[in-house]
Amino acid sequence: MSKPPHRFWDEDENSESFEKFSKIRKREKGKSRAGDLATRFEIPEKEWESQSVEGAFAARVVEVHKRYAFVSPEAERGQVKTNDVWLATIARRHLTARREQRNFVCVGDRVLCRPAREDELASTSELPQCLVEALAPRATRLARRDPMTPEREHILCSNVDQLAVVASFRKPLVKWGLIDRYLVLAESEGIKPLIILNKRDLLDDEAGELERSEAAEIAREGNDGASEAKVAGSAGGGRDLRSFRRKCEDRIALYRSLGYEVFTMQANMKGVARDPEVKRLAAALKGKITAFSGHSGVGKSSIVNLYKPELVQAVEPDEDIFYKGRHTTSYASFLKLGSGGYVIDTPGVRSFLIREDSPIHLTHCFVEMRPILGKCAFRECRHVDEPDCQVRAAVESGKITRWRYKSYLGLLLGTTGRQGRTRDLEVEEP
CATH class of the missing domain: 2.40.50.140 (Nucleic acid-binding proteins)
Incomplete structure (x- = not known):
């Protein structure tokens, strides 16, 4: 399957609503830029x-x-x-x-x-x-709402070619909603996203179980539309590691089918330089400026260090601490890689709130929804409860997965928590 273009808007698509929305966004940016020019700080x-x-x-x-x-x-x-x-x-x-x-x-x-x-x-x-x-x-920027002052933006970095969304399978547990949030931001800014899943070794124990806290978090998140009771009643009391691994494999396969590059690795493994996934990521980073961002403690700096930055990023030497999800980078750094290219290693985030946006803009940031746009009965359809909605019909038929649709609803309705957890949305599995 060919990769969809990683940009906010595909010129081949036809949507009068989107064109109207784009003009409004351009006017807003123009007004903001005019204010900057008055001080002569930002120069065209x-x-x-x-x-x-x-x-x-x-x-x-x-x-x-x-x-x-x-x-x-x-x-x-x-x-x-x-x-x-x-x-x-x-x-x-x-x-x-x-x-x-x-x-x-x-x-x-x-x-x-x-x-x-x-x-x-x-x-x-x-x-x-x-x-x-x-x-x-700024050609591109990675920004979130300021946690302390929500009406202001906190720009983490700018002028990047790629955004590496880094997560760990476990410790801390992967948050698929947070990954989707980053993907929406990347699509909106026209930045190519890469998905990196670290701590692959924590899925290897065939007879292993999730910790109680991890199983409880999966139950609370309920990204598959499953209730807490349903999760608790599954194999292993909701703690079966094999089931969790299969779920991870399914989601990785879906991201790849949507055109996203996904890398899985164990950054602290002996001989990691020989890992084909590490080599594949090196090729993706070469000649580019790539921002690394993700939840605290997922191993961003450990991954960056694999590619011989001129300044080695600090990481916790204690493996037990490494797996607990603590901050090890306290500020963003622009680094030149010995293997080629530059990276911006950003601090781990515990909160990543992006601005609320229109349904038209948000829908375009979910690449699997783009072919359906303009086919709903209502031009301004939010794809929530409107009649003759083709997006919801695609969800019912399985063309769009329920967990990705749930991520869309969480962002649209403002019911997504600070770590990408979607709450109180009833999207039941058939």
Whole structure:
């Protein structure tokens, strides 16, 4: 099966409703950009090369902290000198500007900097220091609603080619709803998604059982439309590892049938470099800028370290701690890989709330629903309880799986929890 294009909208599709929605979105972005231009912090792409700030140089943001950032020169687009690091602060005249995002800059931003004068030095650091004078428009961005201030956005990183959605099969337990949430974000931004499932070894015990807490979490999540009683009454009291493994295999097969690349591995395994899946991922990362994101403790940094980054990412050395799902990365880092390409290793998230969106936009982000769009009785059909809905008909016929439809409903109706768990949605299995 050929892969569907990883973008928000397929030009070959015909939907007047979607075209109308796209125009509204463009106007909203234009208004936001106009506000930025008033402060001259964000510079349009066509003006980027013509800027004449004395001594200024183009750079890429490689780390962001509360009061400062680190940048590396980027004389040629895509060639970041990550071994040349400057300590950067925002030029003072921009600090009073009203902004809708929590952060002025984020990792991956292309910025215009100038060396700081003696009276502008931010600290006594031995690193060279500079001021960020301007920001280039972000081609793509990975953003979520700020957990502390929901009306604002927290942009985790920008200008990436790919988004590696990292999860672990167990400890912490894979959250399929969270993966779907990331896929929606990637489709919306036109970023190619990769799905990486780590800790493969925790599925290998033929006679093994899930822990009680894991079985209880699966029962609560109920992604298959099964009630807690139904799960508890299954083989092994709801704790049979073989059944869980089959469920994982089925979902991996579905993602692949939808055109998504899925990788399974054990990052801490001896001889892991010889694993065909590790080699296949190396080829996917080469020549690209890839953001790694996912739940806390799934092993993102351990996977990044397999590809020889110039700075080895910190991971917990204690295997017991490694499997408990704790944060080991505290801030995002832009890293050059020895195997080729760049990665942005982001901190593990415990909450990933994306903005509520229209049914038209959201439906297009579920690739299996695209061929059905425009065929419902109502142009603005939400695919919830409207009559003659072709999406719901596809769910009933099995063309769209019930658990993916449930992910759609959770995002549309705002009933999805902070970790991608869908609550109180009755989508019963036949």
